[in-house]
């Protein structure tokens with residue numbers, strides 16, 4: 001099979017723009033649970049940005065499934081190949097799960113899911129305090145998992161760029 005040398009343009013644009021959006025979301029989320037003063041403002045930003053991340057994650061997953069990615073270096077130890085592939089699928093799962101859990105927990109809590117002034121999304125789960133009590137802490141725990149997976153991903157990218165000095169970083173940083 002003929003493998004491309006780089007990720008396609010859509011994959012690269014989505015990768016870097018979503019990296020910035022998700023990183024921002026983690027801090028917006030953490031900020032709004034510790035600040036009473038900025039809580040409402042941050043929450044008004046958190047919901048639409050989270051929904052945008054959900055839509056972009058679907059586009060990105062479809063693009064990833066339709067296009068063969070560039071190969072990892074042939075001499076990469078098998079454990080690192082496994083870690084790379086597993087962490088990429090964990091990132092995809094969390095990009096989809098975090099917004100869905102956020103939306104679902106507000107639905108279960110009986111709160112309006114306001115996107116913009118006067119524009120509300122429908123509830124995706126029935127009103128249930130038990131479900132809310134499960135999903136609310138899950139949203140927080142998975143946010144930590146997302147944060148640590150992103151740190152590991154960043155560490156691996158820099159290891160390829162600065163230590164191994166192989167083609168991996170460039171596959172996402174530039175095109176053909």
Ligand code: HEM
Pocket residue numbers: 022025026027028029030032033046047049050051053095098099100101102103106113139140141143146
């Ligand atoms: C990639 C998407 C998302 C990320 C990374 C994210 C991240 C976070 C983080 C880090 C927190 C703080 C958790 C804690 O300390 O317990 C949080 C809280 C919260 N998130 Fe999200 N979130 C996302 C999507 C969403 C979406 C789409 C919604 C709603 C439509 C939402 C609604 C909420 C709410 C209501 C809270 C709790 C506010 C509170 O109880 O004080 N999140 N989020």
